Amino acid sequence: MSARAWMAFAALGVIWGVPYFFIKIAVQELSPWVVAWGRITLAALVMLPIAWRRGALHALGEHKLPIVAFGLIEFVIPFTVISVGERWIDSSVTGILIASVPLTVRVISRFFGLHEPLGPWRLAGLLLGFLGVVSLLGFGSISGPFGWAGAGCILLAAICYAVGPLIIRAHLGGLDSFGPIAASLAVSSVVLLVPALMTFPTHQPSALALASIAILGLACTAVAMLLMFYLVNHAGPARASVITYINPAVAALLGVLVLHEQLGLGGYLAFALILAGSWLATRARN
Numbered sequence: 001m002s003a004r005a006w007m008a009f010a011a012l013g014v015i016w017g018v019p020y021f022f023i024k025i026a027v028q029e030l031s032p033w034v035v036a037w038g039r040i041t042l043a044a045l046v047m048l049p050i051a052w053r054r055g056a057l058h059a060l061g062e063h064k065l066p067i068v069a070f071g072l073i074e075f076v077i078p079f080t081v082i083s084v085g086e087r088w089i090d091s092s093v094t095g096i097l098i099a100s101v102p103l104t105v106r107v108i109s110r111f112f113g114l115h116e117p118l119g120p121w122r123l124a125g126l127l128l129g130f131l132g133v134v135s136l137l138g139f140g141s142i143s144g145p146f147g148w149a150g151a152g153c154i155l156l157a158a159i160c161y162a163v164g165p166l167i168i169r170a171h172l173g174g175l176d177s178f179g180p181i182a183a184s185l186a187v188s189s190v191v192l193l194v195p196a197l198m199t200f201p202t203h204q205p206s207a208l209a210l211a212s213i214a215i216l217g218l219a220c221t222a223v224a225m226l227l228m229f230y231l232v233n234h235a236g237p238a239r240a241s242v243i244t245y246i247n248p249a250v251a252a253l254l255g256v257l258v259l260h261e262q263l264g265l266g267g268y269l270a271f272a273l274i275l276a277g278s279w280l281a282t283r284a285r286n
Contacts, residue, residue: 005230005231008227008230008231009231011227012224012227012228012231013246013247013250014250015219015220015223015224015227016220016224016246016247016250017095017246017247017248017249017250017251017254018215018219018220018250018251018254019082019216019220019251020082020086020091020092020094020095020098020251020254020255021091021251021254021255021258021259022212022213022215022216022220023035023082023083023086023091023094023212023216024086024090024091024094024255024259025208025209025212026083026209026212026213026216027083027086027087028209029201029205029206029209030201030205030209030213031083031196031199031200031201032080032081032083032084032087033080033083033192033195033196033198033199034196034199034200034201035079035083035213035216036075036076036079036080036083036192036196037189037192037193037195037196038196038213038216038217039079039213039216039217039220039221040075040076040079040185040188040189040192040217040221041189041217042213042214042216042217042218042221042222043185043217043218043221043222043225044182044185044186044188044189046217046218046222046223047178047181047182047185047222047225048182048185048186050178050182050226051176051178051179051181051182051183052182054176054178054179055176056175056176056177056178056179056182057179057182057183058179059175059176059179060175060179060180060183063171063172063175063180066167066170066171066172066180067172067180067183067184067187068184068187069167070164070167070168070172070180070184071183071184071185071187071188071191072188072191073160073163073164073167074160074161074164074167074184075184075185075188076188076191076192077156077157077160078156078157078160078161079188080192081153081154081156081157082094082098082153082154082157084150084153085149085150085151085152085153085154085157086150087146087150088146088147088149088150089142089147089150089151089154090255090259090261090262090263091251091254091255091259091261092251092252092253092254092255092256092259092261092263092267093142093151093154093255093261093263093267094154094251095247095248095250095251095252095255096248096251096252096267096270096271096274097133097151097154097155097158098154098157098158098161098247098248098251099247099248099271099274099275100129100132100133100155100158100274101158101161101162102162103125103129103130103274103277104158104159104161104162105162105165105166106125108159108162108163108166121280124277124280125276125277125279125280127277128273128274128276128277128280129273129274129276129277130277131273131277132269132270132271132272132273132274132275132276132277133155133270133274135266135269135270135273168180177229178229181225185221248271248274248275249271252267252271
């Protein structure tokens with residue numbers, strides 16, 4: 001890769017590792033629906049003009065249903081449930097659970113017509129990843145009914161993040177990616193507008209909460225999308241996908257070092273098992 005591609009890779013690894021930290025800050029003062037809507041709306045305001053200039057919005061008329069489905073699956077549901085879940089669990093735990101996305105892709109891809117052979121190494125990866133999730137949920141990192149509800153929210157988000165790219169591959173693959181993503185962000189903003197208005201704060205949020213929303217929308221969504229497209233075009237999708245293994249490390253470090261969260265033995269064990277399992281399940285050959 002070129003030096004510029006390496007810089008984009010490093011930047012994206014950090015940018016996609018910090019959302020859970022800023023979500024944790026924002027939900028202390030704002031409802032999950034306001035957090036999700038604010039993030040999505042800011043990203044839409046950035047992406048729509050870019051997509052318009054590229055002419056990427058003109059060919060979307062025949063793809064309305066996939067675009068709406070992608071918006072719900074990739075933005076509305078996961079952004080909302082992650083914000084809900086982080087009211088009850090640590091941001092570091094959230095980042096580790098989201099690391100199970102590659103494993104989820106491997107499991108559900110067959111339902112989208114993708115039948116890659118599941119050899120012994122890939123099967124071992126799935127089992128390792130499953131053990132990682134079990135260790136995270138069963139060794140003290142999660143406790144109490146709200147803790148389990150929060151973990152369920154994050155696992156639901158992980159499933160959504162796994163389904164989103166499969167929708168693109170099955171129904172939107174022939175389009176300029178900027179078009180479907182910008183349109184999906186716009187649709188998602190409209191869908192979340194009413195819940196956001198109903199739960200809008202009656203007092204002025206702090207500068208820290210507002211800055212967290214701005215970072216989530218502008219950096220963690222809009223800029224991250226632009227960097228990802230650049231990486232895919234200049235380094236290839238295989239190398240770009242390695243970002244998946246860096247993000248949870250950033251999320252865990254921020255949670256432990258800045259927010260003083262405690263992962264415990266189960267958390268660190270889960271971290272290692274999920275990353276190792278994801279790597280084997282998605283990268284190893286049969």
